[in-house]
Amino acid sequence: MKKTIQINIAGVVFNIEEDAYDKLSNYLRAIQQYFSSYEGSQEIVSDIEARIAEKFWTKDKSDISSQVITLEGVNDLIKSMGSVADFEAFQEEEDLKSSAHTKAESKGFAGTTTEEKTTLGGEQATTSAGPKRLYRDVKRKALGGVLAGLAHYFNMDVVWIRIIFLLIFLGVPPLIDELAPFSGFVFLGYFVCWLVFPPSTTLTEDEKIKKFYRDNDNKVVSGVASGLAAYFGVDVTVIRLLFVLSVLLFGTGVLAYIILWIVAPKAQTLTQKMEMKGEPVTLSNIETNIKEGLKVDKSAPENAVTKILLFPFRLVAVVIKGIGEILKNLGPVVRVLVGIFLMLFALAMLVAVVASIAAFFGVVTGFEGSDFFEHSPFRMFAGDINPMIGFFAFLASFTPFLALLFVGLILMTNRRIGTRNFWISLLGLWLIGLMGTGILATKYALNFQKKGKFEVTKNFPLPTRTLLLDSDNNRDDFDGFQARERVSVELEGYDGNDLKLEQRFEAQGRTKADAEKNAKSVLYDVKQKDSVLIFDQEIKLADNARFRGQDLYMTLYIPYDKPFKLTRRFYYEIFNRWHNDNYDVNNDDADKYTFVMKRDSGMICRDCPKLSQEEREALRNRGDHYDEDGNSFDMEVFEGKGQFEKKFDERNFSKIDVGGAFIVTVRQGESFNVSADSDSQDNIDDLDIDVKGETLEIEYRDKFSFSRRNERTRIIITMPKLEGLDLSGASTVKVIGFKDKNQDIDISLTGAVKAAIDVDARNVNLDATGAANAEFRGSADRMEIDATGACHIDARKMEINDVKAEATGASHVELGRVKNLNSSNTSGASKITRE
Incomplete structure (x- = not known):
């Protein structure tokens, strides 16, 4: 039986046997006496006590059977950290061997290290069993x-x-x-x-692992650089120089510094400072570090290089400190305002989530059979959606906003809300919601993984009177709730006696057979009444059919040279694909004229008033059009002339590179001619136009001038042939007159470029990124299009044989009657359409 005593070491309570207590007390008393002559001795002893408490606490937790500190445990502690007597003996040995100081020191430390390795090795062997x-x-x-x-x-x-x-x-x-x-x-x-x-x-x-801390003793801003220097054993000046140079590399050094500042702890105690250098925590190393600290001359003058390197860091430190002082009193006010904002935002989103989920469950389980439900788009999805997805979606969307509400409340009240288990539970619910939603959404998405189609050909007798193409409004009172808003039909000529309608129904499904079955669920009617052929305006789905991306593509073949007419309703709702560049016709008057199909020229108008050659050329060069959003591509910017003009003697180029905000006209001619005009003389003087290789480069010398006036600069370029066009910035460019069927043209559009390009070429390669907007006219045997971002490429009025098109982001590529669309890849909200 032994008597135990309860003691407090560094704020941690331990139970210790009486004989162990006596030895530990004597050990700590000896340490306190030894370091009493050092500056900050109390801090040194406190740090050593904290280290001792950590060792005892770790040992007690690992050995549950022994919750009392024994004499053996104290002996193990003294053996690992070293005793004062051992250290004094080592110091006396150093004094006696002063003539061979370096050698003696090496042996002394080697002995300490060997003993420590033995101890640590024993511990490791014990803990690493298994x-x-x-x-x-x-x-x-x-x-x-x-x-x-x-x-x-x-x-x-x-x-x-x-x-x-x-x-x-x-x-x-x-x-x-x-x-x-x-x-x-x-x-x-x-x-x-x-x-x-x-x-x-x-x-x-x-304890042998070197740890990375921020060196608070040698810091300039936060001690990151000096901590890295201590960790890698290099001069701190080198680390600081690397950080300064890395700022030039797109600010990566600043980002790395901030991350290290956030992640790395500050070396405050002697133990942490020794761990920063990779030194074991022994009395010998503690005393060595103290002596090194006492030898530092803080008042020593710095050389010029050191001052230059440290200046940016010290400047940042001063700025941060100043901002901190300014915001110190505003902190509580800002905290409360941010809390109020977060709470209001979270409450609004929580209400929206609850309302959405309530509507979801009402749609899925609530009012089937009602008139609204039967004619709403929800009917197509309700039968497919698992109600559990609403539950998981609720968890995934409600819990983060609930957490945000609590965060706002914490900021307002400056009090902690909820226990650790509460927040972990909230996090768990959110993860369950995400995983459940993802699994069920993936399961639903499998309904669209395969594509299928089936084709139908219908024949209608050609009426003796003039054929009239019309459309029937098959919409109901719930307009706009159909599977597809509109259908379209292409008109082609052929050698035959009857009207031939080819219909291609497409859909998606889990398997190809399932997709073909879904395609057959499309309801669409084309009927003939005397000389009138009537098309439904929309497709519908059969009863109990599920929405699987059903679509319909139609081509109506009309015998050559047989007259036909279009109603305005058919023209706008079904067809709307005729380009009337050769006729003086308003689209609203399309029902007044008669059309025929020709073998060589396609669909032509027999009785439309024609434009003169000059009018056709002016219309083509002006290039006025409206995109699908109703925004005009304003070509009037190319008209007029500025007060100041300059001609450039540049020649022998076949490519153009424009960077900036210019209005550029490029046209074909027998010779080279480059001129510029503007209402600002400064803009003209700042122009940098030069030929490098085969490329005419156009830009401003001062690219970041804030004094440049708002007047745009117009540039007119005449050249024999065009092989490449690279446009960036916010330029507006018109290209006309290049009619070489054996020429290849590479075009690159970057940024907010607007371009109207009219060329006849063999191959056209287009790479568009950003918010480029381009219209193409003319012809090409082959065209490759790669549109990324929010580009709009309109090539409906360009005759192309083969097209390869890719669109990503929110880009839109519009094609005309392409003979062969080799591949059409889209991602995101992008789309590729053709007539």
Whole structure:
């Protein structure tokens, strides 16, 4: 039987046997006496006591059977940290061997290291019995202890694991678009590990691992640079120089510095300062670090290079400190205002979520059979949607806004709300909602994974009177709730005696057979009454049919040279594809004229008033048109002339590169001619027009001038042939007159460029990014289009044999009657349409 005593070491309560207490008390008293002559001795002793408490606490947690500190435990502690007597003996040995100081010092430290390695090796051998397991290190956690557990498993400093996690989660996806989804997997993987890894409070740190801290003693801003210097053992000037130079690399150095500032802890205690240098915490190393600190001459003058390198860091520190002083008193006010804003926003979103989910469940389960439901678009989806997706969607959308509401309340009241388990539960509900929604949404998306089609050919007798094409309004009172708003029909000529209608029904499904079945669920009627052929305006779905992207494409073949007419309703609702560049006809008057199909020229008007040759050329050069949004492509900007003009003697170029905001006209001619005009002489003087290789480059010398007047600069270029056109910025460009069927043209449009291009060429390669808006006319054997961003490419009035088109983002590519569309790839909200 032994007497136990309850003691307090560094704020932690332990039970210790009486004989162990006596030895530990004598040990601490000796340490206190030894360091009493040093400046800040009380802080040194407190730090040593904290280290002792950490060792005892870790040992007690790992050995549940022994919750009392024994004499053996105290002896192990003294053996690992070293005693004052051992250290004094070492110091006497150094004094006696002063003539061989370096050698003696090496041997002395080698002895200490060997002993320590033996001790640590014994401990490691004890703790590493059996396979190594992954735990969550809840003692050193920042959130859930997952990263700290991984650091312990791989024997790394947890700071670097956290930096790698942040770089992957925040840094990599914006730089590499293909890895953007990986960020979500990393985020989800963290919480999966949180749930899978068991927690542990007994994981011991490997004292030999060097740890990264911010060096508070030698800091200029936050101590990141000096901490890195201590970690890698290099001069701090080199690290600071690298940070200064990296600012020039798109500010990556600033981002890296901020991340390290956030992640790395500050080295405040002696233990942390020694861990920063990779030194074991022994009395010998403690005393060595204290002596090194006392030898630092803080008042020593800095050389000029040091002052230059430290100036930007000190300037940032002064600015941050000044801003902090200014905002110190505004902090509570800003905090409350931000809290109010977050609460109001969260409340509004919570109401919207509840209303949406209520409407969802009402649609799915509530009012089937009602007149509104039967004629609404919800009828097409209600039978497919699993009601559970509403429950999971509610969790996925409601919980984050509820958390945001609590955050706003915390900011307002400056009080903590909810326990750790509450927030973890909220997070768990959100993850369940995300996973459930994702699984059910993926299951529904499988209904659209395959495409199928079936074709139908119908023949109608050609009437003896003039054929009239009309459309029937098959809409009901719930206008606009159909599977597809409108259908369209192409008119073609052929050698035959009857009217031939080819219909291609398309749909999607889980399998190809399912997709073909869904395509057959389309209801569409074309009927003939005497000389009138009537088309329904919209497609509908059969009863109980599910929406699977059903669509209908039709081609009506009319015998050559047989007259026919169009009603205005058919022209606008069904057809609306005739280009009347050769006729003086308003589209509203299309029903007044008679048309025929010709073998060589397609659809022509027999009795429309024709334009003269001059009128056709003027119409083609002016290029006025309206896009689908009703916005005019204003060609009047090319007209007129500025007060100031300059001619340039540039020649021997076949390509044009325009960067900036210019109004450019490019036309074909026998010789080279380049001129510019503007209402601003400064704009003319600032022009930089030069030929490099075969490229005419046009830009302003001062690209970032704030004094440049708003008057646009017009540039007119005449050249024999055009091989390449590179437009960027906010230029408006017109290209006309190039009629070489053997010529290839490469066109690049970047930014907010507007271009009207009329060319006849063999191959046209178009690469458009940003918000480019371009209209193409003329002809080409082959055209390749790659549109990215929010581009609008209108090639409906260009005759093209083969087209390869890709559109991503929110781009829209419009094609005319293309003979062969080799491939058509779209992603996002982009689309590619053709007549």
